[in-house]
Amino acid sequence: xxAPIEVPRWVDLALVPALAVVAAFLVAGxxxxxxxxxPLSATLILLRGALGSGEGxxxxxxxxxxxxxxxxxxxxxxxAGLFNIGGEGQATLGGLGAALxxxxxxxxxxxxxxxxxxxxxxxxxxAWAFIPAWLQARRGSHIVxxxxxxxxxxxxxxxxxxxxxxxxxxxxxVETRVFAPAAHVPFVHELAAQFGVPIPxxxxxxxxxxxxxxxxxxxxxxWRTRLGYAIRTVxxxxxxxxxxxxxxxxxxxxxxxxxxxxAGLVAVNEIMGVQExxxxxxxxxxxxxxxxxxxxxxxxxxxxxxxxxxxxxLYQGGTELAFDMPSITRDxxxxxxxxxxxxxxxxxxxxxxxxxxxxxxxxxGA
Amino acid sequence: xxxxxxxxxxxxxMGGAAWAQEVKPAIVYDLGGxxxxxxxxxxYNGAEQFKKATGIEYRDFEIQNDAQREQALRRFARDxxxxxxxxxxxxxxxxxxxxxxxxxxxxxxxxxxxxxxxVQSVVFKEHEGSFLVGLLAAKASKTGKVGxxxxxxxxxxxxxxxxxxxxxKFANPSAEVFQNMTGTTGAAWxxxxxxxxxxxxxIDRGADVIYHAAGGTGIGVLRxxxxxxxxxxxxxxxxxxxxxxxxxxxxxxxxxxxxxxxFTQAKDNKWKAGVSVLGLAEGGVGWALDDNNKAxxxxxxxxxxxxAAADIISGAIKVHDYMSDQKCPG
Numbered sequence: 001x002x003a004p005i006e007v008p009r010w011v012d013l014a015l016v017p018a019l020a021v022v023a024a025f026l027v028a029g030x031x032x033x034x035x036x037x038x039p040l041s042a043t044l045i046l047l048r049g050a051l052g053s054g055e056g057x058x059x060x061x062x063x064x065x066x067x068x069x070x071x072x073x074x075x076x077x078x079x080a081g082l083f084n085i086g087g088e089g090q091a092t093l094g095g096l097g098a099a100l101x102x103x104x105x106x107x108x109x110x111x112x113x114x115x116x117x118x119x120x121x122x123x124x125x126x127a128w129a130f131i132p133a134w135l136q137a138r139r140g141s142h143i144v145x146x147x148x149x150x151x152x153x154x155x156x157x158x159x160x161x162x163x164x165x166x167x168x169x170x171x172x173x174v175e176t177r178v179f180a181p182a183a184h185v186p187f188v189h190e191l192a193a194q195f196g197v198p199i200p201x202x203x204x205x206x207x208x209x210x211x212x213x214x215x216x217x218x219x220x221x222x223w224r225t226r227l228g229y230a231i232r233t234v235x236x237x238x239x240x241x242x243x244x245x246x247x248x249x250x251x252x253x254x255x256x257x258x259x260x261x262x263a264g265l266v267a268v269n270e271i272m273g274v275q276e277x278x279x280x281x282x283x284x285x286x287x288x289x290x291x292x293x294x295x296x297x298x299x300x301x302x303x304x305x306x307x308x309x310x311x312x313x314l315y316q317g318g319t320e321l322a323f324d325m326p327s328i329t330r331d332x333x334x335x336x337x338x339x340x341x342x343x344x345x346x347x348x349x350x351x352x353x354x355x356x357x358x359x360x361x362x363x364x365g366a
Numbered sequence: 367x368x369x370x371x372x373x374x375x376x377x378x379x380m381g382g383a384a385w386a387q388e389v390k391p392a393i394v395y396d397l398g399g400x401x402x403x404x405x406x407x408x409x410y411n412g413a414e415q416f417k418k419a420t421g422i423e424y425r426d427f428e429i430q431n432d433a434q435r436e437q438a439l440r441r442f443a444r445d446x447x448x449x450x451x452x453x454x455x456x457x458x459x460x461x462x463x464x465x466x467x468x469x470x471x472x473x474x475x476x477x478x479x480x481x482x483x484x485v486q487s488v489v490f491k492e493h494e495g496s497f498l499v500g501l502l503a504a505k506a507s508k509t510g511k512v513g514x515x516x517x518x519x520x521x522x523x524x525x526x527x528x529x530x531x532x533x534x535k536f537a538n539p540s541a542e543v544f545q546n547m548t549g550t551t552g553a554a555w556x557x558x559x560x561x562x563x564x565x566x567x568x569i570d571r572g573a574d575v576i577y578h579a580a581g582g583t584g585i586g587v588l589r590x591x592x593x594x595x596x597x598x599x600x601x602x603x604x605x606x607x608x609x610x611x612x613x614x615x616x617x618x619x620x621x622x623x624x625x626x627x628x629f630t631q632a633k634d635n636k637w638k639a640g641v642s643v644l645g646l647a648e649g650g651v652g653w654a655l656d657d658n659n660k661a662x663x664x665x666x667x668x669x670x671x672x673x674a675a676a677d678i679i680s681g682a683i684k685v686h687d688y689m690s691d692q693k694c695p696g
Binding site: 163172203274281322 | 432
């Protein structure tokens with residue numbers, strides 16, 4: 001993706017992202033100062049709001065669940081040298097897939113309905129990614145452009161279906177009816193209550209476990225399988241891969257199918273877990289945050305989980321901040337997340353280069 | 367050390383002051399945000415008015431995504447806020463859930479009915495106000511053709527349109543009404559360019575008075591009518607001043623009054639759960655007459671509108687409510 005700068009692995013995976021976050025918080029602190037609030041107490045409210053209570057932590061991990069799915073989706077495509085900006089649209093179609101199963105097959109028991117819904121969500125997400133992938137692989141249509149266009153198409157399609165076909169008649173909100181209880185992915189607090197452990201209610205549901213499992217699975221696929229090797233080879237050098245007998249077309253399509261499927265799984269969390277109905281714009285930007293998450297996590301599943309939790313903290317802590325400091329509005333919270341994205345993504349070399357120079361110097365000295 | 371003690375004393379005193387205050391009102395806005403120049407802003411204006419009159423502080427929150435509706439309501443309820451005003455029909459399921467969890471908190475939802483022992487639902491008879499501006503439009507029209515531009519195509523907006531058509535036909539049975547909806551998603555509330563295009567198309571077909579019920583989109587409608595030398599009709603708040611002399615009148619939906627009312631009732635211990643329907647009789651809807659449109663409203667028009675208003679209140683004129691049967695007569 002960028003010119004390789006040699007630094008030790010721990011610097012690459014931990015120190016550079018950590019410095020980016022610190023820098024983002026410092027600049028955000030200046031902004032907070034500029035609107036007349038105390039940055040230190042703002043940071044405390046943010047952290048306490050996100051991690052200090054059972055409910056806050058639940059919300060943080062609930063947001064993180066979405067970001068893990070979309071972050072992994074972007075990362076898998078990155079490894080194949082593709083920039084999948086279509087996470088938003090693929091997640092939207094995932095919602096459609098999940099809703100179709102949950103609405104049409106609701107005579108099934110929960111143990112069959114929930115996995116089927118999840119599979120359908122992944123399949124719809126993958127199918128939505130297939131067309132841009134095929135166009136890229138066969139026609140050379142740039143995947144950035146096509147996936148962006150497919151985001152628009154997905155939202156237009158969902159609007160059409162919800163207004164004209166699937167919507168609840170006579171309702172003011174554009175949404176389907178509520179799913180049968182069997183389609184519900186259980187909340188963590190519901191499960192805990194069954195075992196006699198009362199924890200505060202939050203939207204955190206079992207999808208989080210699915211997200212962690214997907215992160216582990218992606219690590220295995222990318223670094224322990226032949227397919228993962230092919231994906232990374234095509235990403236590193238398409239011509240070398242072709243010379244080695246790897247079909248670029250096939251790898252591009254397969255990588256994008258995996259990517260789209262992962263993005264589609266956002267629907268398991270949002271549609272089957274939390275909303276229990278299909279509605280417009282349920283993704284609320286998770287597809288785009290996934291890009292930042294993947295950049296920040298260095299496209300490594302473990303880093304992506306950490307980066308997702310960081311963004312979960314920003315989302316949930318930011319909400320608490322807007323509650324407790326009325327002068328900090330929701331737009332301010334977006335600004336802070338934006339700064340993190342800026343430092344972690346665009347200004348990555350800012351810390352990497354000096355650090356690389358420092359380490360190179362030390363290496364020579366020793 | 368002394369500073370620390372002073373701090374604690376001050377904090378306790380402030381906490382005490384907050385507790386001594388009888389009501390702690392709070393507002394949860396809809397996705398449109400606090401300053402949408404329309405519906406949410408009406409609630410904000412009402413709350414500001416209440417604050418100025420009573421000195422009682424309130425808290426508010428703008429949600430960013432759907433999951434935050436419940437979170438915000440629950441958060442306010444747990445912190446002892448009451449009454450909590452939920453703005454917009456989309457909050458209904460969240461209010462229903464959270465109201466059950468906090469039976470001692472008072473909730474007020476605007477534009478939707480939620481049936482719970484601690485929820486007050488405020489809905490408006492938009493069809494009555496729309497009837498009056500329809501009547502005025504028909505009287506002001508020279509071509510006998512008038513227009514309507516709606517925002518998102520939902521039953522609520524069809525209710526506006528239906529009342530308007532009835533008013534037009536009441537004043538001039540042979541008048542023609544063109545109707546357009548801007549779209550089918552939330553974006554339809556905020557597309558002034560498309561609003562202007564729809565208004566221009568209606569003007570090309572002969573319309574010379576156009577009423578909008580389209581939030582931010584309506585700004586474009588009013589601009590297009592003003593530019594073409596025709597008349598527009600505003601909605602929700604008084605928009606006569608946007609293009610003085612070019613806006614015939616505005617259909618007022620007094621969300622601000624409703625907000626002040628629910629806060630005041632809570633303060634005076636008179637807040638009651640249940641549905642309150644605000645129509646002409648309650649001053650919940652009406653039409654705007656001020657210096658900006660004085661010249662456009664003739665004495666005859668004013669008399670006709672006042673008479674119709676009186677007849678609607680007395681029941682002599684019945685304006686059909688689209689939402690009662692999803693149909694519009696005529």
